[in-house]
Amino acid sequence: xxxxxxxxxxxxxxxxxxxxxxxxxxxxxxxxxxxxxxxxxxxxxxxxxxxxxxxxxxxxxxxxxxxxxxxxxxxxxxxxxxxxxxxxxxxxxxxxxxxxxxxxxxxxxxxxxxxxxxxxxxxxxxxxxxxxxxxxxxxxxxxxxxxxxxxxxxxxxxxxxxxxxxxxxxxxxxxxxxxxxxxxxxxxxxxxxxxxxxxxxxxxxxxxxxxxxxxxxxxxxxxxxxxxxxxxxxxxxxxxxxxxxxxxxxxxxxxxxxxxxxxxxxxxxxxxxxxxxxxxxxxxxxxxxxxxxxxxxxxxxxxxxxxxxxxxxxxxxxxxxxxxxxxxxxxx
Numbered sequence: 645x646x647x648x649x650x651x652x653x654x655x656x657x658x659x660x661x662x663x664x665x666x667x668x669x670x671x672x673x674x675x676x677x678x679x680x681x682x683x684x685x686x687x688x689x690x691x692x693x694x695x696x697x698x699x700x701x702x703x704x705x706x707x708x709x710x711x712x713x714x715x716x717x718x719x720x721x722x723x724x725x726x727x728x729x730x731x732x733x734x735x736x737x738x739x740x741x742x743x744x745x746x747x748x749x750x751x752x753x754x755x756x757x758x759x760x761x762x763x764x765x766x767x768x769x770x771x772x773x774x775x776x777x778x779x780x781x782x783x784x785x786x787x788x789x790x791x792x793x794x795x796x797x798x799x800x801x802x803x804x805x806x807x808x809x810x811x812x813x814x815x816x817x818x819x820x821x822x823x824x825x826x827x828x829x830x831x832x833x834x835x836x837x838x839x840x841x842x843x844x845x846x847x848x849x850x851x852x853x854x855x856x857x858x859x860x861x862x863x864x865x866x867x868x869x870x871x872x873x874x875x876x877x878x879x880x881x882x883x884x885x886x887x888x889x890x891x892x893x894x895x896x897x898x899x900x901x902x903x904x905x906x907x908x909x910x911x912x913x914x915x916x917x918x919x920x921x922x923x924x925x926x927x928x929x930x931x932x933x934x935x936x937x938x939x940x941x942x943x944x945x946x947x948x949x950x951x952x953x954x955x956x957x958x959x960x961x962x963x964x965x966x967x968x969x970x971x972x973x974x975x976x
């Protein structure tokens with residue numbers, strides 16, 4: 645089921661029978677059956693009544709709060725505690741160097757292989773030499789991953805692979821909007837602004853998958869855990885970044901769906917970030933929801949990407965419990 649997004653600053657979500665009722669100041673309203681709501685994303689300015697909050701908690705519907713520019717604020721969760729035994733095992737593996745290194749190798753390998761899948765597809769009819777060189781270099785990096793003796797060296801391989809990918813990304817966009825490399829906090833151009841926003845949406849979906857599987861999202865194995873950092877979702881989203889977020893940017897830009905006036909210069913913290921206008925943000929959300937609902941093959945069966953996020957989290961659960969080794973999702 646798709647997520648319910650409250651993106652208009654004057655929207656108010658309440659309850660009407662077994663439905664959520666969303667009303668706006670202009671008098672428009674819509675109702676959505678609660679049974680059809682998989683999750684809710686609330687952007688700053690929108691309001692949720694206490695009656696709606698109670699229903700969200702009772703029905704265990706994940707609810708995430710974001711700034712209008714995609715900054716993650718937090719989630720609405722009940723006080724119920726579960727999966728204590730699993731979480732204790734998760735914490736225990738923090739001291740297991742081999743476990744952390746092998747798991748991290750798997751997700752970085754999955755990330756690079758999925759990057760190769762997208763690069764080959766997008767470059768198929770263009771044949772840029774620079775992209776071909778990048779593809780060859782990434783294949784070489786994949787071969788080296790198993791030799792990485794430590795997490796730091798593995799992060800070095802991942803960093804060099806990402807830098808090589810972002811270097812050729814402008815060649816694959818019909819309009820690069822001044823993109824010359826990855827930057828964030830704040831994003832300084834439209835492409836980086838879109839990427840940061842989409843990565844936040846993806847992180848929220850992976851966060852939901854980890855909690856649903858019973859894992860503690862604060863404790864990851866590649867990304868170090870610190871206060872107010874969802875380290876495990878950051879781990880698990882690596883293999884999906886290019887497939888679900890970057891692919892949306894390719895689709896929208898290369899199909900002329902991204903107008904330059906869809907962005908504006910902000911003054912947040914005097915850093916002057918490039919931010920996304922509300923109308924374009926809605927289009928990005930719709931395109932992202934379409935992408936994450938896409939059904940693909942997974943272990944011989946057909947699932948949406950959204951479901952695959954959960955299946956990968958459950959695969960990690962089995963790995964933590966001492967079962968099968970973690971296998972990344974690689975698009976075929």
